[in-house]
Amino acid sequence: MNIAIVTGASSGIGREFVRLLDAQKKYDAIWVIARRKERLLELAKQSETPVLAVPLDLGEKQSVRKLAEYLKKENPNVRMLINAAGYGKIGSYKEVSLEDTEGMIDLNCRAAVAVTQTVLPYMKKGSHIMQICSTAAFQPFPYLNVYAASKAFLYRYSRALRVELFLRRISVTAVCPYWIKDTEFIGRAKSGKKKSEIRSFPFASRQKAVARRAMRDTRLGMAVSTPGFMCSIHRVIAKIIPSEIMMGFWAALRRL
Numbered sequence: 474m475n476i477a478i479v480t481g482a483s484s485g486i487g488r489e490f491v492r493l494l495d496a497q498k499k500y501d502a503i504w505v506i507a508r509r510k511e512r513l514l515e516l517a518k519q520s521e522t523p524v525l526a527v528p529l530d531l532g533e534k535q536s537v538r539k540l541a542e543y544l545k546k547e548n549p550n551v552r553m554l555i556n557a558a559g560y561g562k563i564g565s566y567k568e569v570s571l572e573d574t575e576g577m578i579d580l581n582c583r584a585a586v587a588v589t590q591t592v593l594p595y596m597k598k599g600s601h602i603m604q605i606c607s608t609a610a611f612q613p614f615p616y617l618n619v620y621a622a623s624k625a626f627l628y629r630y631s632r633a634l635r636v637e638l639f640l641r642r643i644s645v646t647a648v649c650p651y652w653i654k655d656t657e658f659i660g661r662a663k664s665g666k667k668k669s670e671i672r673s674f675p676f677a678s679r680q681k682a683v684a685r686r687a688m689r690d691t692r693l694g695m696a697v698s699t700p701g702f703m704c705s706i707h708r709v710i711a712k713i714i715p716s717e718i719m720m721g722f723w724a725a726l727r728r729l
């Protein structure tokens with residue numbers, strides 16, 4: 474049984490990826506993971522490909538063990554793994570709670586690695602892994618401090634894993650989008666206070682375009698996907714300009 478697994482499938486780009494995979498009509502099933510079961514069941518109804526809803530809170534360590542049990546029972550051939558579950562909180566080190574600080578590290582780093590390690594034994598030659606990182610991986614980001622650091626971790630992990638999997642012919646793509654305005658991410662990331670440290674998201678992209686481009690790059694086996702002009706230019710500039718200057722520029726941009 475050839476399957477795809479998508480985490481963070483109940484909204485945003487994760488859900489968009491499920492739609493794209495469904496349209497490809499080459500999977501026997503798509504396993505979708507997130508906390509909101511009703512959203513996953515809704516997605517299953519809309520899909521022509523059989524969708525298995527796997528409601529899990531990936532912030533909890535034992536949830537990955539449940540995924541391991543499903544895999545052991547079904548013994549599928551996982552052709553595509555997409556780790557899209559993730560969240561961020563905007564605010565200074567004083568404002569973001571310890572719960573969220575640990576939660577971001579847990580979901581964006583630990584869970585992404587744990588899911589990948591758990592699924593890898595079920596992947597064969599020609600399979601793809603897509604890790605949703607961020608442009609935030611390219612430089613330190615004050616007021617998105619821990620989130621950006623978590624994405625830098627995932628980016629580095631993905632790049633090195635790609636090399637380790639080269640001989641197994643499994644490709645790993647680190648997808649690094651710029652802000653996406655039509656997912657739940659930004660609403661969840663804002664603290665709710667009137668004068669947020671980050672108030673504007675100029676040139677933010679849209680989920681459909683980001684997902685489509687990331688899917689194309691992943692199928693081409695690219696190491697890094699920058700789905701859009703802003704993230705492509707950001708990647709190049711961050712390689713040339715020192716972090717201190719980039720952070721100064723960022724400080725001006727986020728106050729616009």
Ligand SMILES: NC(=O)C1=CN([C@@H]2O[C@H](COP(=O)(O)OP(=O)(O)OC[C@H]3O[C@@H](n4cnc5c(N)ncnc54)[C@H](OP(=O)(O)O)[C@@H]3O)[C@@H](O)[C@H]2O)C=CC1
Binds near residue numbers: 484509556606
């Ligand atoms: N939007 C943006 O500006 C950008 C987003 N990204 C990254 O893209 C990815 C997708 O984000 P996006 O689609 O924008 O945002 P959404 O908030 O719309 O999607 C996040 C997904 O993650 C799931 N999720 C959150 N917490 C958990 C958890 N504890 N266990 C399991 N699933 C969880 C959510 O489902 P549920 O709540 O049902 O559990 C949801 O399906 C994230 O990794 C994000 O960091 C990268 C760059 C820019």
Ligand SMILES: CC(=O)[C@H](N)C(=O)O
Binds near residue numbers: 608
């Ligand atoms: C929220 C994000 O990941 C965004 N790409 C950013 O630039 O911080």
